[in-house]
Amino acid sequence: MGNCTGSAMEELQACESHQWYRQFMTDYPSGLLTFYEFKLLFGLRNLSDTSNAYVETMFTTFDMDNDGFIDLMEYVAALSLVLKGGVQQKLRWNFKLYDVDRSGCIDREELLQIIKSIRALNGIPSKVSSEDFANMLFDKININGDGELSYAEFMEGGGGGGVQNDSMLLTTLTESLDLTHIVQKIQRDI
Structure with missing residues (x-):
């Protein structure tokens, strides 16, 4: 450089x-x-x-x-x-990015909107539809079942199985950065 x-x-x-x-x-x-x-x-x-x-x-x-x-x-x-x-910093940034309304939580619609946008911008083909991916994410890590992902759930959800511990989710989310x-x-x- x-x-x-x-x-x-x-x-x-x-x-x-x-x-x-x-x-x-x-x-x-x-x-x-x-x-x-x-x-x-x-x-x-x-x-x-x-x-x-x-x-x-x-x-x-x-x-x-x-x-x-x-x-x-x-x-x-x-x-x-x-x-x-590092991974933690990038995931923190992703959480902030996905929390469009700045409520401190990511709801299904916010996540779906971002996933669709990322795919449109990057032209990344996927075997899994945006809707199915958003639903899979919520089903996997929304511990309390309230339809929103807090930062703790996003990082550690599903009994320690949050984004940082799931290689497919981690790869998909970090590709957006x-x-x-x-x-x-x-x-x-x-």
Whole structure:
């Protein structure tokens, strides 16, 4: 990545941060990334209403201070999550993303909407319908049967069989955070 020299991990991280800063300020001189620019970054145009709502929800999860923009720190935090985040961090982000109404729980309709949107955006074919997948998730980890997944149920539901302990669910959910093509574009631009 760029012209960084130095062997220490701290130097590499500082160099990456500097390059991200330089690229961000080159691409967004105001220091703020708008929702429109966020969609352009992903190459997303002519989206259905459902897909656009999903992308807007994704934007909102990265806009940590809810000011309607992604600033440099939010941008670096998002890249760090994508590049270096652990499973727990990515699942926490997924939970926040899926909780569209910010109620602290994910209901069946929210989950179904997100699954449909992810499939539409990524073009990922699946043998299991969106409805069947959403129902399978709820049946598997909704411990108290209330039709909503709390964060604890999402992570640990079904007697320790939450998302992080189910390889198929984990793979499906973490694929929604696969922004490799965006990171590669950013690295090429640097």
